Amino acid sequence: MSDWYRDFANSGFGTTITKQLGLPRPAQLRRYEPGQPLLPGPAVVGSAGEGRLRDEVTGLLRDAGVTVVSPVAADGSTDGERLAAVLLDATGLTGPADLAAAHDFLAPALKRLRPSGRVLVLADPPTGTSSPAQAAARQALEGLVRSLAKELRSGSTANLVHVPLGAEGSLASPLRFFLSGRSAYVDGQVLAVTAAELPSAADAEQPLAGKVAVVTGAARGIGAAIARVLARDGAHVVAVDVPAAGEQLAQVANEVGGTAVALDITGDDAGPRLAAQLVARHGGVDVVVHNAGITRDKLLVNMDAARWNSVMAVNLQAQLDLTQALLATDGALKPDARVVCVSSQSGIAGNRGQTNYAASKAGVIGMVRSWAPEFAERGATINAVAPGFIVTEMTAKMPLGTREVGSRLNSLQQGGLPVDVAETIAWLAQPGSAGVNGQVVRVCGQSLLGA
Amino acid sequence: MAPQTRKAAIVGGNRIPFARSNGAYARASNQDMLTATLDGLVARFGLQGQQVGEVVAGAVLKHARDFNLTRESVLGSRLSAATPAYDVQQACGTGLEAAVLVANKIALGQLESGIAGGVDTTSDAPMALNEDMRRALLAVNSAKTLQQRLKALSGIRPGQLVPEVPRNAEPRTGLAMGDHAAITAAEWEIGREEQDELTVRSHQALAAAYDRGFFDDLVTPFLGLTRDQNLRPDSSLEKLARLKPVFGQGADATMTAGNSTPLTDGASAVLLASDEWAAEHDLPVLAHLVDAQTAAVDYVHGGEGLLMAPAYAVPVLLARNELTLQDFDFYEVHEAFASTVLATMKAWEDPAFCKDKLGLDAPLGSIDRAKLNVHGSSLAAGHPFAATGGRIIATLAKALHEAGPGKRGLISICAAGGQGVVAILES
Numbered sequence: 105m106s107d108w109y110r111d112f113a114n115s116g117f118g119t120t121i122t123k124q125l126g127l128p129r130p131a132q133l134r135r136y137e138p139g140q141p142l143l144p145g146p147a148v149v150g151s152a153g154e155g156r157l158r159d160e161v162t163g164l165l166r167d168a169g170v171t172v173v174s175p176v177a178a179d180g181s182t183d184g185e186r187l188a189a190v191l192l193d194a195t196g197l198t199g200p201a202d203l204a205a206a207h208d209f210l211a212p213a214l215k216r217l218r219p220s221g222r223v224l225v226l227a228d229p230p231t232g233t234s235s236p237a238q239a240a241a242r243q244a245l246e247g248l249v250r251s252l253a254k255e256l257r258s259g260s261t262a263n264l265v266h267v268p269l270g271a272e273g274s275l276a277s278p279l280r281f282f283l284s285g286r287s288a289y290v291d292g293q294v295l296a297v298t299a300a301e302l303p304s305a306a307d308a309e310q311p312l313a314g315k316v317a318v319v320t321g322a323a324r325g326i327g328a329a330i331a332r333v334l335a336r337d338g339a340h341v342v343a344v345d346v347p348a349a350g351e352q353l354a355q356v357a358n359e360v361g362g363t364a365v366a367l368d369i370t371g372d373d374a375g376p377r378l379a380a381q382l383v384a385r386h387g388g389v390d391v392v393v394h395n396a397g398i399t400r401d402k403l404l405v406n407m408d409a410a411r412w413n414s415v416m417a418v419n420l421q422a423q424l425d426l427t428q429a430l431l432a433t434d435g436a437l438k439p440d441a442r443v444v445c446v447s448s449q450s451g452i453a454g455n456r457g458q459t460n461y462a463a464s465k466a467g468v469i470g471m472v473r474s475w476a477p478e479f480a481e482r483g484a485t486i487n488a489v490a491p492g493f494i495v496t497e498m499t500a501k502m503p504l505g506t507r508e509v510g511s512r513l514n515s516l517q518q519g520g521l522p523v524d525v526a527e528t529i530a531w532l533a534q535p536g537s538a539g540v541n542g543q544v545v546r547v548c549g550q551s552l553l554g555a
Numbered sequence: 556m557a558p559q560t561r562k563a564a565i566v567g568g569n570r571i572p573f574a575r576s577n578g579a580y581a582r583a584s585n586q587d588m589l590t591a592t593l594d595g596l597v598a599r600f601g602l603q604g605q606q607v608g609e610v611v612a613g614a615v616l617k618h619a620r621d622f623n624l625t626r627e628s629v630l631g632s633r634l635s636a637a638t639p640a641y642d643v644q645q646a647c648g649t650g651l652e653a654a655v656l657v658a659n660k661i662a663l664g665q666l667e668s669g670i671a672g673g674v675d676t677t678s679d680a681p682m683a684l685n686e687d688m689r690r691a692l693l694a695v696n697s698a699k700t701l702q703q704r705l706k707a708l709s710g711i712r713p714g715q716l717v718p719e720v721p722r723n724a725e726p727r728t729g730l731a732m733g734d735h736a737a738i739t740a741a742e743w744e745i746g747r748e749e750q751d752e753l754t755v756r757s758h759q760a761l762a763a764a765y766d767r768g769f770f771d772d773l774v775t776p777f778l779g780l781t782r783d784q785n786l787r788p789d790s791s792l793e794k795l796a797r798l799k800p801v802f803g804q805g806a807d808a809t810m811t812a813g814n815s816t817p818l819t820d821g822a823s824a825v826l827l828a829s830d831e832w833a834a835e836h837d838l839p840v841l842a843h844l845v846d847a848q849t850a851a852v853d854y855v856h857g858g859e860g861l862l863m864a865p866a867y868a869v870p871v872l873l874a875r876n877e878l879t880l881q882d883f884d885f886y887e888v889h890e891a892f893a894s895t896v897l898a899t900m901k902a903w904e905d906p907a908f909c910k911d912k913l914g915l916d917a918p919l920g921s922i923d924r925a926k927l928n929v930h931g932s933s934l935a936a937g938h939p940f941a942a943t944g945g946r947i948i949a950t951l952a953k954a955l956h957e958a959g960p961g962k963r964g965l966i967s968i969c970a971a972g973g974q975g976v977v978a979i980l981e982s
């Protein structure tokens with residue numbers, strides 16, 4: 105889907121006009137393509153306080169083929185190229201005074217940041233300390249990162265990862281995700297990792313090779329993009345959608361070399377039926393993406409029961425029932441399964457006319473958090489992904505004004521693409537993402553709504 | 556050399572919803588429909604880029620350009636281009652006959668897998684130039700000089716511009732199939748009401764099967780059509796009773812547009828394989844094709860009804876398999892016309908027919924109606940000639956699979972030219 109305004113703003117004439125008028129200048133985002141290096145340029149790693157991650161991070165970067173340069177001097181002089189990523193190890197924070205070091209490191213480095221650059225701050229979770237001063241400093245980072253994300257331009261993003269003591273091994277997968285083009289539309293987020301047993305390193309180009317992934321609502325929109333990205337990463341995709349969408353569903357399945365399953369996920373026996381097929385045909389499933397969703401908007405006072413019930417049935421109850429059926433069927437859900445549940449920004453921020461939809465999508469978050477400990481015990485994970493304004497056939501039908509405003513209300517000043525949601529889901533589905541569990545990852549370009 | 560034979564497994568099927576003539580598929584060609592149907596099958600069973608042993612299919616109404624229809628459809632599909640294919644045609648028996656051919660090669664060990672199918676369009680049907688026009692144009696074509704060409708062209712008369720539209724008529728009698736069926740209906744004294752009852756049941760059974768999701772893994776929507784266009788879930792005896800007869804004469808005329816199948820467009824395909832191939836591909840075995848039989852009757856001079864051949868084929872098949880007509884859990888008797896189904900069943904119950912025509916000591920007996928066409932049949936779904944066999948095989952195989960192991964089903968399909976194809980499936 106084309107973004108005419110972004111393209112215009114990036115044209116020669118458009119650049120002049122938008123600069124003069126002070127209009128937003130949305131950037132072409134750096135998006136992932138197979139074979140791409142992790143970063144298009146060098147990275148710099150700094151620290152605030154005596155952190156414990158700096159060597160680890162430097163090692164990870166070098167392994168990924170990234171050149172790590174020494175911190176930028178206060179006067180902005182460096183030994184060469186502009187930076188593709190700026191990483192701050194803030195695990196050494198003891199109190200607010202240490203934050204000055206964060207400022208001293210970041211300020212000159214950011215002046216040297218390329219377009220679609222990445223700022224990643226690594227810290228201990230504020231809850232992990234009994235010292236109020238230390239908790240304050242750790243929490244302060246959220247304000248810092250979220251503001252920084254709003255200050256960055258040209259498609260650059262800033263995110264924060266909480267790494268508790270002992271969970272250092274879980275960092276590699278989120279680190280790669282946030283630095284890569286896969287996280288193009290993930291901005292201003294705080295992610296927490298936990299200690300987990302990690303599988304031996306997978307093929308970086310085909311992290312899902314040999315895996316079976318089921319995607320609901322795969323006939324079109326975000327679901328079709330998820331199917332494509334999972335297949336690109338090596339998975340065999342079992343694409344599920346309602347029987348009426350069977351023609352498009354078959355096209356998607358054939359495009360990705362997967363299997364089409366026509367099934368209304370709200371049907372009485374949908375869960376057992378799908379579970380049985382996954383066992384018989386595919387020997388169980390490694391990745392489950394609950395993506396199918398519907399909207400039936402109306403102000404609450406005008407909403408009939410049918411609207412309320414159908415949205416709840418598809419968006420929430422079916423996610424619960426399908427997951428339950430997979431858990432209950434022997435051999436259906438692989439022990440180290442990855443379940444990803446599509447929520448929505450509306451479920452976090454609320455949205456006028458969407459009490460039913462927002463309730464269902466908030467419910468998804470509650471479900472994910474509740475199930476996470478049980479999943480962790482079996483070596484599995486369950487996470488939610490909450491898309492913001494994503495440009496689909498659906499949004500293309502919105503009135504121009506609404507669409508234009510809706511798509512600009514975020515730090516990246518543009519709508520996301522289905523592939524952005526898909527990349528985030530595919531990352532959570534990776535074996536190496538074992539330490540990301542019970543999280544809600546927003547793919548919203550740091551939306552102003554519900555931030 | 557394969558010393559032993561084996562029974563071919565039916566893995567599953569796919570069809571597009573059947574459309575009424577000049578309806579949803581008015582602009583789709585045979586090749587479009589067959590290709591889409593193959594692609595739906597490929598998607599269902601994850602066969603992208605794979606080579607199956609053979610694809611065998613056909614169409615009854617074919618354009619000259621359809622000469623290699625099945626192979627062309629395979630090339631346009633997501634199957635491996637290294638999949639051989641050939642066309643067959645046995646009128647309305649085409650789809651079932653194609654499956655028998657594939658199954659027999661599997662039985663002999665010549666194939667490990669194969670797809671059998673059929674397609675027909677009565678909308679995008681070939682329209683021939685009338686014979687005079689064709690001769691005139693051939694003369695133009697063979698003219699050597701401009702003068703000769705102009706002379707040949709000047710021979711064309713307005714009357715020659717009228718095209719020859721294909722008719723659903725028997726070449727040797729000039730009678731429409733429905734007129735033939737009406738003769739048989741009168742002979743066997745098949746009443747209007749029992750025909751309408753069978754029709755209502757067909758619509759209700761098909762609608763119920765759709766509603767319970769039975770067709771979720773048998774049908775893939777096409778060109779916006781998600782269910783058979785001819786299906787009338789609200790069909791009732793009262794509504795059917797209001798229709799005027801369209802076949803037969805006078806008071807005996809009982810056959811209406813309601814209790815006869817309409818002209819239909821559509822396609823179907825069935826995936827067959829050896830048990831080993833199915834297991835290797837983690838694919839299910841719904842049922843096996845046990846045996847099949849064809850028969851033909853002399854409807855021109857022999858005094859037998861055009862569509863009565865299955866009545867002759869079934870006893871041969873039963874005898875060879877040491878079964879009685881009652882040894883089945885499901886019966887799929889193609890509803891070309893409601894009267895055809897009823898006449899066939901009546902014939903099997905009739906001592907004189909069974910003795911004189913079939914040479915049997917005792918009549919074959921009656922069929923438990925509760926086991927007949929339980930998921931609806933052609934009266935409701937429609938009947939794109941060559942596609943009906945594939946629809947029935949996949950439907951029956953799934954029904955047998957649902958019923959559990961060791962269940963048996965009988966398929967009976969009548970065809971133009973006085974032919975019949977029948978088969979036994981077993982789960």
Ligand SMILES: NC(=O)c1ccc[n+]([C@@H]2O[C@H](COP(=O)([O-])OP(=O)(O)OC[C@H]3O[C@@H](n4cnc5c(N)ncnc54)[C@H](O)[C@@H]3O)[C@@H](O)[C@H]2O)c1
Pocket residue numbers: 320321322323324325326327344345346349367368369370395396397398418446447448449490491492493494495496498499
């Ligand atoms: N597009 C956005 O901006 C946006 C924003 C936030 C969240 N989301 C969420 O992302 C998901 C995908 O959205 P989309 O924009 O691609 O929508 P979409 O309408 O294009 O696709 C949804 C798919 O789900 C299928 N589906 C609906 N009910 C089903 C059922 N009962 N059984 C099986 N399949 C069913 C539909 O047939 C459709 O193919 C939804 O959960 C949606 O709530 C979208």
